[in-house]
Amino acid sequence: MSSAAKHILGRVIESGPLGIRVQAPGWAGHRPGQFAMLTLNPDPHYPDPLLPRPMAVYRGKGEELEFRFKIVGRGTARLAELVPGSSIGVLGPLGNGFPDPSGSTILVGGGTGIASLYEYAKAHPDDVRVILGGRSHADILGLDDFQTLGVPLAIATDDGSLGERGLVTDLLKPDSNDSVFVCGPWPMMRAAYQIASDAGSRCLVSLEAHMACGIGICLGCVVATDQGFRYVCTHGPVFDAERVDWEHAL
Amino acid sequence: MSAAVDFSTDLCGVALRNPILLASGTCGYGTELEGFINLNELGGIVCKSLTLEPRSGNPPPRITEVPAGMINAISLENVGVEAFIKEKLPVLPKGLPVFASAFETEIDRYAEVCARLDGAPGVAAIELNASCPHVKSGGIEFGQDPQVLAALVRACRAATDAKLLVKLSPNVTSIAEMARVCEGEGADGLSLINAVQAMAVNVETRRPALPNVLGGLSGPAIRPIALRMVYQVRQAVDLPICGIGGIATGEDTVAFMLCGASAVQVGTMTYTNPEAGLVIRDQLAAYCARHGVAAVRELIGALEK
Numbered sequence: 039m040s041s042a043a044k045h046i047l048g049r050v051i052e053s054g055p056l057g058i059r060v061q062a063p064g065w066a067g068h069r070p071g072q073f074a075m076l077t078l079n080p081d082p083h084y085p086d087p088l089l090p091r092p093m094a095v096y097r098g099k100g101e102e103l104e105f106r107f108k109i110v111g112r113g114t115a116r117l118a119e120l121v122p123g124s125s126i127g128v129l130g131p132l133g134n135g136f137p138d139p140s141g142s143t144i145l146v147g148g149g150t151g152i153a154s155l156y157e158y159a160k161a162h163p164d165d166v167r168v169i170l171g172g173r174s175h176a177d178i179l180g181l182d183d184f185q186t187l188g189v190p191l192a193i194a195t196d197d198g199s200l201g202e203r204g205l206v207t208d209l210l211k212p213d214s215n216d217s218v219f220v221c222g223p224w225p226m227m228r229a230a231y232q233i234a235s236d237a238g239s240r241c242l243v244s245l246e247a248h249m250a251c252g253i254g255i256c257l258g259c260v261v262a263t264d265q266g267f268r269y270v271c272t273h274g275p276v277f278d279a280e281r282v283d284w285e286h287a288l
Numbered sequence: 289m290s291a292a293v294d295f296s297t298d299l300c301g302v303a304l305r306n307p308i309l310l311a312s313g314t315c316g317y318g319t320e321l322e323g324f325i326n327l328n329e330l331g332g333i334v335c336k337s338l339t340l341e342p343r344s345g346n347p348p349p350r351i352t353e354v355p356a357g358m359i360n361a362i363s364l365e366n367v368g369v370e371a372f373i374k375e376k377l378p379v380l381p382k383g384l385p386v387f388a389s390a391f392e393t394e395i396d397r398y399a400e401v402c403a404r405l406d407g408a409p410g411v412a413a414i415e416l417n418a419s420c421p422h423v424k425s426g427g428i429e430f431g432q433d434p435q436v437l438a439a440l441v442r443a444c445r446a447a448t449d450a451k452l453l454v455k456l457s458p459n460v461t462s463i464a465e466m467a468r469v470c471e472g473e474g475a476d477g478l479s480l481i482n483a484v485q486a487m488a489v490n491v492e493t494r495r496p497a498l499p500n501v502l503g504g505l506s507g508p509a510i511r512p513i514a515l516r517m518v519y520q521v522r523q524a525v526d527l528p529i530c531g532i533g534g535i536a537t538g539e540d541t542v543a544f545m546l547c548g549a550s551a552v553q554v555g556t557m558t559y560t561n562p563e564a565g566l567v568i569r570d571q572l573a574a575y576c577a578r579h580g581v582a583a584v585r586e587l588i589g590a591l592e593k
């Protein structure tokens with residue numbers, strides 16, 4: 039557990055279908071790749087939805103945090119509807135995050151997984167190349183932000199509406215000196231790991247799992263690894279890809 | 289918090305500074321919550337259930353959310369009783385009542401866990417988690433068959449002089465009967481309820497939401513069931529009761545105490561806020577102030593009809 043993590047009663051600055059900005063007084067700061075648990079309705083008399091939602095910190099400035107998401111269910115739909123000033127529970131920073139670069143690093147992001155990578159690119163613009171993918175143009179979240187950083191950027195979409203038509207992994211051609219950091223859907227991470235491992239490059243993946251607590255007390259968020267089950271919230275979300283048992287999807 | 293209210297209570301001879309404990313499986317081994325709350329402000333904690341050897345649980349996904357609740361299929365995952373005694377107990381704050389929870393797949397193994405915990409420094413009492421599937425009875429929970437439950441409590445009673453609370457499974461026809469069985473076999477108290485057996489289906493994939501198919505429902509969704517069971521058990525036996533099930537506020541605590549609980553355990557709500565137990569304590573204080581309750585013990589069994 040990150041000892042700096044706190045449960046904070048935050049305020050919504052603005053929210054919409056693509057993301058939310060939150061004022062989180064007392065936020066301790068975070069590393070790229072760490073996440074928070076967002077409690078939508080922190081009034082325990084009406085806890086609905088009950089469980090907090092794990093979200094990568096897309097970008098933070100002091101106590102102001104930004105999260106980017108896609109509406110996939112009730113929780114994200116409710117997040118998108120929160121009006122400015124509403125209260126929201128923010129538990130974090132959680133998880134390990136990505137390590138500092140040791141040489142050239144290729145960031146590979148698919149869909150909402152892109153949200154875990156932006157601050158890494160921002161912190162280490164000289165060390166990274168970025169490959170982003172999604173079903174179509176609209177799925178490439180944070181595109182403008184990555185472009186503004188001026189980092190080498192390649193894009194693949196399934197329908198060809200932006201960048202190359204195809205998969206992000208079609209664009210991934212690491213050599214053994216590159217590290218490859220990946221966040222996206224399981225099949226994408228698995229394919230990227232295969233490519234990285236064939237090239238002899240180190241590969242780290244940021245995993246998702248259903249979570250209740252985010253701090254190691256529910257034991258709900260396991261991933262199978264060569265060391266047995268590990269908790270995505272406290273041992274991860276970033277794992278060495280070669281330790282993950284890729285046969286067992288989360 | 290109003291300084292005038294006396295919060296102290298007692299659970300089968302264990303003095304508690306207030307009636308709010310954290311439930312087994314929802315507070316880890318306590319240490320995970322340090323940094324979020326001062327554990328010593330709680331009435332106590334019930335640590336994750338322990339088996340003789342370290343155990344791993346079910347493959348993921350292990351949890352799914354449902355309206356006002358969640359279903360979990362964690363299974364037996366824990367560090368094992370020896371690691372608990374050597375590594376977890378010594379680092380917990382002194383003066384915090386720590387309840388160690390035992391479960392196993394065979395009666396003699398349950399008794400062995402209790403024997404190992406007997407006299408372990410820092411263990412205030414043992415809670416027997418009777419919601420484990422019993423291999424010899426074809427996988428039904430120990431707490432679902434009165435004869436199996438009786439044999440279990442008898443064996444554990446013989447294995448330890450420690451205070452013994454039995455945590456009842458709600459997945460039974462008559463909770464009162466199970467309570468009487470425990471009283472008859474020398475239990476010192478009862479904790480109720482454990483999670484309610486449940487299931488969810490993903491209709492898009494036409495599969496069970498959890499690969500284990502069945503799981504335990506917890507959270508505010510089960511509170512009225514838990515309250516009903518505490519009420520029925522209070523009529524049936526004289527043992528002290530620790531109320532559990534969907535407790536989310538100070539008012540919920542009051543309801544359980546009025547129905548006969550001497551203390552309560554907060555479970556799932558700690559996932560939504562690691563400080564939930566202390567928030568609930570403060571709400572209980574506000575209730576007492578509002579209603580002129582001088583000592584929280586006055587609430588126990590004080591339901592008006």
Ligand SMILES: Cc1cc2nc3c(=O)[nH]c(=O)nc-3n(C[C@H](O)[C@H](O)[C@H](O)COP(=O)(O)OP(=O)(O)OC[C@H]3O[C@@H](n4cnc5c(N)ncnc54)[C@H](O)[C@@H]3O)c2cc1C
Pocket residue numbers: 073089090091092093094095105106107108109110111112113114115150151153154245246247248249275352353
């Ligand atoms: C460490 C981490 C970081 C994440 N970062 C982001 C991000 O930056 N942007 C983003 O859009 N999404 C992110 N996710 C996924 C996000 O948590 C889910 O999309 C969200 O919880 C779905 O909630 P819902 O109520 O809309 O969906 P529902 O399907 O209605 O949710 C039902 C339950 O399942 C859980 N759940 C459903 N899908 C997922 C999932 N993919 N991962 C984990 N739990 C899930 C929910 O939390 C909830 O408990 C992240 C997940 C993790 C574990």
Ligand SMILES: Cc1cc2nc3c(=O)[nH]c(=O)nc-3n(C[C@H](O)[C@H](O)[C@H](O)COP(=O)(O)O)c2cc1C
Pocket residue numbers: 256257258311312313314336337360362389417455481482483505506507508510532533534535553554555556557
């Ligand atoms: C994820 C999870 C794990 C649990 N693990 C245990 C356990 O190891 N032993 C036990 O006796 N109860 C366990 N429980 C049950 C709780 O202690 C409690 O009885 C139940 O959740 C009802 O209370 P609640 O509605 O406040 O959560 C677990 C509950 C959950 C949600």
Ligand code: FES
Pocket residue numbers: 248249250251252253254255256257258259269270271272
């Ligand atoms: S989310 Fe609870 S242990 Fe990881």
